Amino acid sequence: MLADLGDTYPALRPTTVATASSAQRALADLIGLLNAQALTFAVRDRVEGSLIWHHRFMQSDK
Numbered sequence: 001m002l003a004d005l006g007d008t009y010p011a012l013r014p015t016t017v018a019t020a021s022s023a024q025r026a027l028a029d030l031i032g033l034l035n036a037q038a039l040t041f042a043v044r045d046r047v048e049g050s051l052i053w054h055h056r057f058m059q060s061d062k
Contacts, residue, residue, distance in 0.1 A: 020028070 017025075
């Protein structure tokens with residue numbers, strides 16, 4: 001949704017870091033952090049899936 005703001009309101013997209021307003025920089029930082037969070041959750045989900053699979057494998061071996 002936040003990324004769509006830049007498409008809907010081009011004024012929110014800075015052309016360069018030097019000319020970006022504080023609001024533009026804050027929005028860019030927030031979008032970057034949200035993207036990093038989404039990636040972290042995806043990695044966590046893969047790790048949890050692997051651990052569950054491993055646990056089930058170990059239980060079935062007993």
